[in-house]
Amino acid sequence: MTVYEEYKGRLPGRIINDMKSEAEKRNLNDNQIKKVMEYLVTQYDAAKIDPGEAIGIITAESFGEPGTQMTLNVFHFAGVAEVSVTQGLPRLIEILDARKKIKTPSMEIHLKKEHGKETNEVRKIAAQIKETVLREISEEFNINLSKMQLEVTINKAKMREIKAKPEEIIEKLKESHKNIIAKETPEGLSIKPEATENELMEMYKLKEKLKETYIRGVKGVTHVLPVKNGNEFIIITAGSNLADVINIPEVDSAKTTTNDIHETAKVLGIEAARQIIINEAEKVIEDQGLDVDIRHILCIADTMSRTGLVKGITRSGITGEKKSVLAKASFETPLTHLVNASLIGEVDQLNSVIENVMLNQPVPLGTGLPDLVAKMGPKDIKTQKKEDKKEDKE
Amino acid sequence: MNSNNKTDVYLRDVFIGQIESPKDFIKKVKEERREGRLPDSVNVGYNKDLNEVVIETSKGRARRPLIVIEKEKAKLTEDHVKKLLNNETKWKELVTEGIIEYIDAAEEENSLVALSEDEITPEHTHLEISPIVIMGLTTSLVPFSNFGQSARLNRGSKAQKQSLGIYAANYLIRMDTDSNVLHYPSNPIVKTCNAQLAGQENHPAGQNIVVALMSYEGYNMQDALILNKGSLARGLARSTYFKPYTVEELRYSGGLTDQICVPDKEVKGYKAEEDYKLLEDDGITYPEATITEEDVIIGRTSPPRFLGEMDEFSIAANKLRDSSVTIKPGEIGKVDMIAVTENEEGNKLVQIRVRHQRIPEIGDKFASRHGQKGVVGLIVPQQDMPFTVSGITPDVMFSPHSIPSRMTVSHLIEALAGKVGALDGKSIDATAFTGQTEADLRVQLQELGFREDGSERMVNGITGEEFEAKIFIGNMYYLRLKHMVGNKLHARAAGRIQLLTRQPIEGRAKGGGLRLGEMEKDCFVAHGASLLLKERFDSDRTVVPICSACGLIGVNDVFRKKKFCHRCGGNVEINSIELSYAFKLLMDEIRAMGVLPNIKLKNKY
The missing domain is CATH 2.40.50.150 (RNA polymerase II, Rpb2 subunit, wall domain)
Known part of the structure; x- marks a missing residue:
């Protein structure tokens, strides 16, 4: 055991463990093990990225080059009908910009093992998750002018489908609209504003509001689609509301995901958001049949989530946080950056790449990183200065 | 829309009256036209949505001829065709007899046109004269185009538009800007019926050559071509x-x-x-x-x-x-x-x-008519070229890798057909859908004493050994395209610079520099080639004296051997630094905006 002890910290735990089991299998003695471990250390060190390697630009190129081959086709249905998902370059831009409002929010809801087996049960759960508004379960909205009330004809079949009773609907209506009197009628509902002196316009406004009244399900989830994945059912949705969905008892909260990065960060935290960035970016690249090394995606995801907040690669996000004025100005809106810098008298230390390219100085990367340093005493400096002056005069 | 259930009739967009039944009316008009009582340039169309009949007689409409169908039978019979061929009747007569009529866009809306005779149903009103009309003029010149991929057909016709030929018979007395004339254009052996109709036979733009489908030392990878130097000496593709x-x-x-x-x-x-x-x-x-x-x-x-x-x-x-x-x-x-x-x-x-x-050189562009274009990668002396056992040396070697992913089967069939045509001394009809079949060509090739698949035993010209594989070789019509390296080659070391930025000027015509652009810069950075990058960007390098007190650009008076700063006078330290002139310009512009940028110098040691 002691042989491995000294390699802790020099090699990752997994490699040490692999070595342990392999050594047992092959019956190696301590000396042999040590030999192998030394070799492993040299190999591991050689595999590490060298100091001064421009990983950022390599990552950017690794995304940028395949990006030119991606289709610009925005509307493409992902295999199954109904739920359309943004794909290709628009989606990749969405991810890397860390957009607050994504075009097609969608969730993948996994169910707990005991629930995700029978088709009927899954359908029931899916129907339960889908947001239902009054418009969807009613057939007609009428304004009765003589009684100054709204008359709603309810679709009985749809009511049965979601197993809702008129009383429940009345309750929901009262919850979301104050000052109304709602009653059950043979056809459905009659709704009357409490205040008696209603103008007709108000009635119309009320009608439109009532149509969108939330009745059942998870808010924001507009479509649900149960899909068989292996021998388990998952529910794909259009619209996303992770916080509410994982509170549903049948849902496996550990596996359920959304493609909204910011929502994930809010509900599950920054590490989860980082993972979503990785998964979503990888999905886009794979769907397009391209091949980008996972480490580039990791690099981007790490950079975006490094501060604990999700930040996009935009001038308001990561790029805006660059220290150099010139670097910021060379990205987007140069005037704004120059004006702001001159207002506060910003100093550019010229520590990064772009600034030095602009000034035609060696960039501090690769061969430009090492500097020649000479040790000099105070005496040396004085003589040096004299020599400099001499040179100048010549 | 009219209220009385009658249909409006317009003659050349002018209202002339109303009718009860548009169907009967149109039928009548067409009958009159076919029987010659109305001129054949009259077209009549019925617009269902607007419920109006439009009669057109004006000039400038695009119209196309179609064979009239009557009682599920085409009016044009074998008899007519025979008579046409024997010059007993004329096209004009067929039109006046109402066998063929010219249809405009409006009338076409009410017609159903059959592509071939056997797909005629009671609904059909017309029959297409030939299925080749589904293609445009240049596309119809592509041989065996029904065996090609549509994207390649487009490219094939594009290549034909760029090919060299004799563009005008009076080119000798013309002063066209940048024109090319091919020295010995020839008519294609393998051609479509449209070659004659389009007038291609009178001014061809290409040459029939022998093409071997093989690689040769890798010089025809990625669509490159290998040319036979002997062929070039004999005038191949000279322009x-x-x-x-x-x-x-x-x-x-x-x-x-x-x-x-x-x-x-x-x-x-x-x-x-x-x-x-x-x-x-x-x-x-x-x-x-x-x-x-x-x-x-x-x-x-x-x-x-x-x-x-x-x-x-x-x-x-x-x-x-x-x-x-x-x-x-x-x-x-x-x-x-x-x-x-x-x-x-x-x-x-x-x-x-x-x-x-x-004379064709390495880098000149050539293409077949199937969207298979490429540049010359190597010119091989004839003695080094491979040859068939019967002694034929190919003019061009074309890489077989260019075929599978592009699915240009027509390219291969043309080579086969060209071989038959060249050996038998006849031209091959390669019209889409109606031309000679591949099976037929194979039989003919066998009868001429060659392998029916077009491949032959070939010998390596350098080693004299026979190749293990049999090589597909045939005659094809190749086009020399107008893009020649001679017009594009460009390089420069030092030269003219722009006044404003002191960077090299742009463009080949002015002897400009070749830009190392943003993305190329990224490549240098990604490689960590920092110092090489700096050197590449040294084209506008300048030495600027900087006042160490105020950070502004000072003055280096060479004549009086004095350095001073306009702001701080002569008693300050002025250091010279090396900058890109573009950045000095940027600082000047910032200063022009009323902002004071200064450079703070730090001792490196």
């Missing part, structure tokens, strides 16, 4: 490039004019005497003069740009400046034709057409 140079004697205000002449030595901007050697006494070169780049071909002097320059001290010639026309850098050739005339304003106009023979 001439014509380019006119124009000079005018311009008139300026104050009665001054340009003068086409041999410039006097006193003239401003006079080049070396050597440069004017080609000029005759009239200031114009002689025909058939051999010219190289930057030779003066027309001498001209112009009056000074500004009248102020005409000061009293100079003699007459001194005031003038040289504005002679020189051959552009990189261009060579012979003076082909000289025209001395007058332009609309009555100014003397001299045009010189320069000609240059273009």
